[in-house]
Amino acid sequence: MSLPISTNQKKINSNFKKRRLNSKGRDTLAGWLFISPMLVGFSVFMFGPLLYAMFMSLHEWPLLGDATFLGIENYRSLVSDDTFTTSLINTLLFSLGLVPLNIILAMLLATLLKEKFVGIGFFRTAIFVPVVTSLIVWAIVWKYLLAPELGFVNQMLAFVGIDGPTWLFNQNTALPAVVVVSVLKNVGLNMILFLTAMQQVPGELYEAAELDGATRSRQFRNVTLPLITPTIFLTMIITTIGAMKIFGQIYVMTRGGPGDSTKVLVYYIWETAFRHFEMGYASALAFVLFFILLIFTVISWVVRKRWVFYED
Structure with a gap:
């Protein structure tokens, strides 16, 4: 049988809840x-300009004069824009060449520089300096x-x-x-990330694998890579x-040439905005790139569960 709660107890409980x-x-x-x-910083310097760029992409927006609302006409024009198609293909080819080469080379360098030997600090520093x-x-140097000759x-x-x-x-x-120039510029950053990750792998796992007769290559494949x-x-x-988002190397080294062979999407955006002064069309191009990166990131995040190993 439960005892009735007194009025004082109710007040104490109420005050406790209020304080909590x-x-x-x-x-x-x-x-x-x-x-x-x-x-505040994100809203003023990131989110606000992003919304304004979306607004601009729906207009014909000359550098001087009044803007004219076009709706999605700028996006429709992309379908028949051969330069856009070429720049998009060049961007994809550049990414397909750079990403695997960068990651493989960075992993190879991290594997070599994981061991302790004389001068290891010099080699790590030399590889990271370009970053x-x-x-x-x-x-410019490259x-x-x-x-061609000299x-x-x-x-x-x-x-x-x-x-x-x-x-x-x-x-x-x-x-x-x-x-190749871009890989040599940034491979040191990924090397440091891989080196740090490899140093966090417990040494007991390598000892156990060695006792089971696993070779160095098998240890790397079955122990290092999953972790x-x-x-x-x-x-x-x-x-x-x-x-x-490659731009700087293209601007300095080739200016999108010869022909349009190195004209990537960001360079085309810059050229449209600051050479032809078509700000609305350039904004539409920028949002196409934004959505491509967004879709890639979402897909990568979804499929990561199939191959990314987390200890917890």
Whole structure:
């Protein structure tokens, strides 16, 4: 038989609940205050301009003069725009060349530099230095290195009896040359990420695999790779997004040429906006790239469960 609750007890319980609610309210307010600078910055500098660019993409927006509402006409025009198709194909080819080469080379370097030997710090630093080097400086240097006659690369090839091509002036070699230059620029970042992930793999697993007779290659395939799949997933996402947004190397080294062989989507957006001053059409191009990256990210996030291993 339950005893009746006194009036004082009810008041005590009510006051306790009020204090608890007030405490939660203060915690919630404190949390919002802490993140408010980031929210304000994101709204002013990211979300606001994004919405305004969407608004611009629905207009014919000249640099001077009044804007004219077109609806989705800018997006319809993309279907018959041969330059857009070419730039999109070049962007996909660039990404398909850069992402696998970057990740494989970074993983190979991380595997080699995981071991301790004399001078390891020098090699790690040398590979990472291009990451912090100015992109424009890096591209200018490589533009001269790949020069047809006086370039260092062709001089080295001539030294062994090979007649080097005109790397940046040939439609067949210009895009691969920019891919290689871009890989060498950023491979150090992925190498550091892989190196950190490999160092977190418990040594006991390698010892157990060695006792079972597993070779080094089998240990790498069955122990290392599964445990660093979260890092592989991360590097794949950031490297692909970076490749799809390639601009600096193209602008400095080829200006989209020869012909349109290296004209990628971001370069076409820049050219449309700041050479032809078609801001509305350029905004539509930018949103096409945005949705391509969004779809890629969502698909990658969904299928990651099939191959990314998480300890928990």
